[in-house]
Amino acid sequence: MASKIGLSHELHPKPTLLSDFILGSQDGLVNVLGILLGLVAAGASTRLILVAGLAALAAESISMGAVAYTSTLARRNLYLSEVERERREMVEVPELEREEVRVILRRWGYEGEEVEEMVRRIEAKPRAWLDIMMAFELNLPEVSERQPVASALTVLGATVVGSVIPLLPFLLGVERVGAVVASVVLTGATLAAVGIYEARTTLGSLWTSASRMLLIGLGAGFAGFVVGELVSRL
Numbered sequence: 001m002a003s004k005i006g007l008s009h010e011l012h013p014k015p016t017l018l019s020d021f022i023l024g025s026q027d028g029l030v031n032v033l034g035i036l037l038g039l040v041a042a043g044a045s046t047r048l049i050l051v052a053g054l055a056a057l058a059a060e061s062i063s064m065g066a067v068a069y070t071s072t073l074a075r076r077n078l079y080l081s082e083v084e085r086e087r088r089e090m091v092e093v094p095e096l097e098r099e100e101v102r103v104i105l106r107r108w109g110y111e112g113e114e115v116e117e118m119v120r121r122i123e124a125k126p127r128a129w130l131d132i133m134m135a136f137e138l139n140l141p142e143v144s145e146r147q148p149v150a151s152a153l154t155v156l157g158a159t160v161v162g163s164v165i166p167l168l169p170f171l172l173g174v175e176r177v178g179a180v181v182a183s184v185v186l187t188g189a190t191l192a193a194v195g196i197y198e199a200r201t202t203l204g205s206l207w208t209s210a211s212r213m214l215l216i217g218l219g220a221g222f223a224g225f226v227v228g229e230l231v232s233r234l
Contacts, residue, residue: 017154018201024064024155025194028162030217032056033187034224036166040180041228050170057163065156072151076143079134086133090126097133098123104136165190184221191217 035056039049090097098119105115122129134140166187169179195213199206 017150018198020068020151020154021158022194022198023068024061024158025162026191026213026217027064028057028060028159029165029187029191030220031060032163033166033183033217033221036170036183036224037180037221038224038228038231040176041225042232046170046176046179050167053163053167053170057160057167060163061156061159064159065152068155069148069152072143072148076145076148079140079143082138082140083130083134086130086138090129090133094123097129100137101129101132104132162190184218187221188214188218 032053035052036049039052044052086097101119101122102115105118110118122132134142166183168186169182174182191213192210195210196206198204198213199209
């Protein structure tokens with residue numbers, strides 16, 4: 001039983017900060033690069049590019065942090081409401097809940113009398129019973145009380161860092177063409193690094209993950225350049 005539950009938990013891991021970090025950093029990198037390239041294509045001055053980039057950094061980081069907080073808080077509230085519902089059902093319709101446990105056990109390969117034996121053991125431990133229903137019937141990972149704030153801070157910080165990177169050449173006073181090239185190179189290298197980090201943290205391919213990040217990020221930046229070019233021509 002323990003080994004099968006352990007395996008299933010691997011299939012439904014608790015949320016980590018990895019997705020928050022990737023969300024924030026990729027958003028900051030892609031958005032600011034797209035804005036910079038769009039303004040460059042439209043012929044904006046370096047001063048305007050810096051003002052727009054810094055304004056985007058501030059607005060985007062606060063917005064992303066707020067969205068991370070509210071969305072994670074909503075997931076926590078959903079989790080808590082489902083916990084209460086499962087607790088009521090364990091008292092009011094226990095046989096229905098037992099049958100749901102049997103379905104889970106059969107999915108894991110238990111059969112016949114061993115299913116009933118395991119149901120009796122699980123029923124004797126209400127916390128284990130509840131945890132099994134939350135994780136394996138509803139597929140809802142636990143969201144801790146501190147997770148909304150932690151998620152918001154991670155996304156906010158990652159967005160700030162990601163937004164600063166495309167701006168660095170302009171902030172350091174590099175001449176215009178060199179600043180544009182350096183911004184694209186720095187953004188691409190950072191996107192690839194984020195992809196590699198994701199692959200090392202999970203089970204993905206380093207090459208696939210890095211390439212995916214590059215294509216998404218630089219593709220969005222190129223879209224900003226195209227829009228800026230069209231606007232300048234109109």
